[in-house]
Amino acid sequence: xxxxxxxxxxxxVFSVSIRVTAQQRPNFxxxxxxxxxxxxxxxxxxxxxxxxxxxxxxxxxxxxxxTVQYEFFARGDLQPPLSFRFAxxxxxxxxxxxxxxxxxxxxxxxxxxxxxxxxxxxHNFAHPTTGAPTVSEIRQALTLQSPTTLLVETTRVGVLGxxxxxxxTTLTKR
Numbered sequence: 001x002x003x004x005x006x007x008x009x010x011x012x013v014f015s016v017s018i019r020v021t022a023q024q025r026p027n028f029x030x031x032x033x034x035x036x037x038x039x040x041x042x043x044x045x046x047x048x049x050x051x052x053x054x055x056x057x058x059x060x061x062x063x064x065x066x067t068v069q070y071e072f073f074a075r076g077d078l079q080p081p082l083s084f085r086f087a088x089x090x091x092x093x094x095x096x097x098x099x100x101x102x103x104x105x106x107x108x109x110x111x112x113x114x115x116x117x118x119x120x121x122x123h124n125f126a127h128p129t130t131g132a133p134t135v136s137e138i139r140q141a142l143t144l145q146s147p148t149t150l151l152v153e154t155t156r157v158g159v160l161g162x163x164x165x166x167x168x169t170t171l172t173k174r
Contacts, residue, residue, distance in 0.1 A: 026115050026144040028059045028066065032171035035149070051152040051169040052121075052140055054082075064088055066110060066117060086110035086119055116143045127160070134159070148173040 033056040057070035066086045073079035084095045090111040097104050108121040119140045127134045137157040145151050150171040158164045 024115075025112060027061050028117070028142055028144065028150065029061045031056055031058050031174040032150055033057075033174050035170040035172045050154065050167040051171070052138055052154045052156075053084075053152075055171065056174065057171075061088075066119075084108070086117075088112065088117065113141070116141050118142075145170075 053068055054070045054072055057068055060067045060069075064087060066088055067083060068086075069081050069083040072082045079098075082097060084106075085093055086108055087093050088110050090109055093108050093110075095106045095108065097106070104123070106121050106123055108119055110117055110119045112118075119142070121138045121140070123136045123138070125134055125136065126132070136159045139155040139157070141151075141153040141155075143151045143153070150173070152169045152171065153166060154169065155164060155166045
């Protein structure tokens with residue numbers, strides 16, 4: 001009986017610690033723009049695409065979903081801002097974007113890795129020489145360095161024999 005009580009107590013403590021950990025996850029919600037030191041290094045006026053997204057951008061977050069939205073088109077294009085939604089439970093989400101010759105779909109998963117959200121997005125395209133279906137992959141890791149500083153580490157996995165590259169973009173809360 002004593003052993004059973006110890007087991008029940010351990011399970012209760014473990015359950016509370018899981019709940020506390022989930023509650024301590026950062027919230028990325030807010031309007032974000034290039035950090036001043038990055039804007040000074042010759043970034044275009046509309047921001048940098050180093051993160052894979054333009055700036056300024058707006059992030060909204062709920063317990064289950066992260067949404068990233070930013071202006072991509074010029075005002076005269078009469079296009080809405082681009083908006084990407086990601087389920088935070090690791091399940092696949094599909095975002096559609098009207099670019100170039102039509103609708104393009106991206107398949108993404110987003111998962112917590114400690115206090116970092118890692119978004120993995122796959123883009124399908126036809127191999128330029130053979131026409132065979134090909135996939136490119138981008139991973140974006142979002143980490144709050146402080147309540148007003150967001151680091152986006154973007155890894156573009158090498159495609160068609162090219163090298164993998166990683167960029168780090170620091171954004172500040174507006």
